[in-house]
Amino acid sequence: MDDTRTKLLEAAGPIFADHGFQATTVRDICQRAGVNLASVNYYFGDKERLYVETVKRAHGLAVDQVPLPDWSDDTPPEVKLRDFVRTLIERMIGVKHASWQMRLMMREILQPSAACRELVESYFRPHLDVLLGILDEMLPASAPEHRRAQLAFSLVGQCLYYRVAGEIVNMLVPEEQRQRWFSPPQLADHIAQVMLAALGRTEPLSTQLQSDCATGVCHTD
Amino acid sequence: MDDTRTKLLEAAGPIFADHGFQATTVRDICQRAGVNLASVNYYFGDKERLYVETVKRAHGLAVDQVPLPDWSDDTPPEVKLRDFVRTLIERMIGVKHASWQMRLMMREILQPSAACRELVESYFRPHLDVLLGILDEMLPASAPEHRRAQLAFSLVGQCLYYRVAGEIVNMLVPEEQRQRWFSPPQLADHIAQVMLAALGRTEPLSTQLQSDCATGVCHTD
DNA sequence: AGGCGTTTAATACACTTGTTTGAAACGGGC
DNA sequence: GCCCGTTTCAAACAAGTGTATTAAACGCCT
Known part of the structure; x- marks a missing residue:
């Protein structure tokens, strides 16, 4: 599973962890994930939804x-x-x-x-x-x-x-x-x-x- | 002592504490302090210098x-x-x-x-x-x-x-x-x-x- | 009063932010 | 081939950011 969605989640994890929600930019995440800027909005709607998904995934792991x-x-x-x-x-x-x-x-x-x-x-x-x-x-x-x-x-x-x-x-x-x-x-x-x-x-x-x-x-x- | 400098420091404290450095805006601080937007640059040079001063003052208090x-x-x-x-x-x-x-x-x-x-x-x-x-x-x-x-x-x-x-x-x-x-x-x-x-x-x-x-x-x- | 350094004020300037857009590319099914 | 929904892409948008600039107001000395 290396589709864009999971690539985003995996990239978002460490970045959110380091900088918090506000201080991380979706550009940073997308660059790290190697996907287009618009992907986070396409797959998660907005930045906050991506954050929540990331947190859920975090404690699962x-x-x-x-x-x-x-x-x-x-x-x-x-x-x-x-x-x-x-x-x-x-x-x-x-x-x-x-x-x-x-x-x-x-x-x-x-x-x-x-x-x-x-x-x-x-x-x-x-x-x-x-x-x-x-x-x-x-x-x-x-x-x-x-x-x-x-x-x-x-x-x-x-x-x-x-x-x-x-x-x-x-x-x-x-x-x-x-x-x-x-x-x-x-x-x-x-x-x-x-x-x-x-x-x-x-x-x-x-x-x-x-x-x-x-x-x-x-x-x- | 209610000069602008200390008004800024007092306003900055709770705001920085609540939102962190990145997520707080100098506009927010200045509004809360009731002073002009340019004051923080005039008295502290930039936002980060104000932050450091605020932290120092915090543990002093x-x-x-x-x-x-x-x-x-x-x-x-x-x-x-x-x-x-x-x-x-x-x-x-x-x-x-x-x-x-x-x-x-x-x-x-x-x-x-x-x-x-x-x-x-x-x-x-x-x-x-x-x-x-x-x-x-x-x-x-x-x-x-x-x-x-x-x-x-x-x-x-x-x-x-x-x-x-x-x-x-x-x-x-x-x-x-x-x-x-x-x-x-x-x-x-x-x-x-x-x-x-x-x-x-x-x-x-x-x-x-x-x-x-x-x-x-x-x-x- | 007049002049002058200090402080305040409003505004403008780059720049970054999250989000949107519309077109291009892809991948099967007939 | 052609159509279709899905996915990607580059570019642009509008809002908000820190900072710089400029002029006005103030306080104080002679």
Whole structure:
């Protein structure tokens, strides 16, 4: 399928992700796609319709690219939580240092547009439900609903941070330290450790870091 | 001081924050400021210079608006950490549901421009140092530097989340639940609890939530 | 008052934007 | 071949953009 329509969609993705809706020009997209200027209006009606289609396609590709593992019924919740974090981090910053799909979705998160409602229901809500299910296995039944949600947001927030503020992290952390200690799996394991320690499923971090700090960090498998 | 220059800066702030650099027009700014179209070129040379000045001014105002408390020397680190989180959250979503200053800075975080380097050195770095100092008081001396940084990012990430993904949270959490349990101080206390529990300075959350969940949540003072 | 540097004002100028147009090219079916 | 709907193309359009220009108004000193 390399018809003009899909060529347009594929060209539009990275450009919209980089510059946002307003700042990208249909001329730019058409040039990148190698098609005539009028094509976007012919196939999508106008620029905005093309944008919405691009966003939909983006999150479709994003979930396919790094899917959640399907756990067996006896997988302990600690492992599920760690896997969940790893998947999130991988989607955020793993795939070739941030795919255009994620960059585009990030724009929608920060400034929701017409394409966003669908994004929430078909992407965020299901993932939140999975995470809430994992947390339920570790929390007492008396834990109120809003605390579960806030815990989920705490976890997601830590992952999202490296996507949103990645450039800032790059400026704050020296190059060599970043290379050695800030790889996606390392960050994922750190976040999982924080959450598990907070939930009381692991020793607190301060005691973990007291003894044997070399091996305590990189149990990456 | 209501000369044209400052009128321009004050008008430009919210508009740049809402629409970004590209999508805002100097005509819009001048109209809102009630000054002539040519003024921006007269006072700032061009649109970009005005933008940079606006960003600088934004973070100047942001720190003044909600300053960090100055703790006495014997303030326990747990209190400092909680205060730090509260300050961050207050800056993120507290002041009249997100001031334009924060919205503008958020744009720079997500997509750094020329004005960003200065933002990092004069705003983010000092705050990070304060936070690292607080964490140092709770961590063993053997804790490696990169883990401290990651812990700091975990904390900041959780706070940033409600600013970045605030609209998504609004769609995911029912209105009434949001009204009751998602006020800035409540969110701040939750995040502080997570971090303190992870560090082992409090009981784990799962046991906290087991007993007496009604009073355990809202120690707002 | 008069002169002068500073500020404001209206307008014009290129230029880019999204979109439209109408004709040309294509691809089968009879 | 010829007709047809579909797709491509180059060009043009109208609106909106940042910026430049020019003259008028202002404030202030002597």
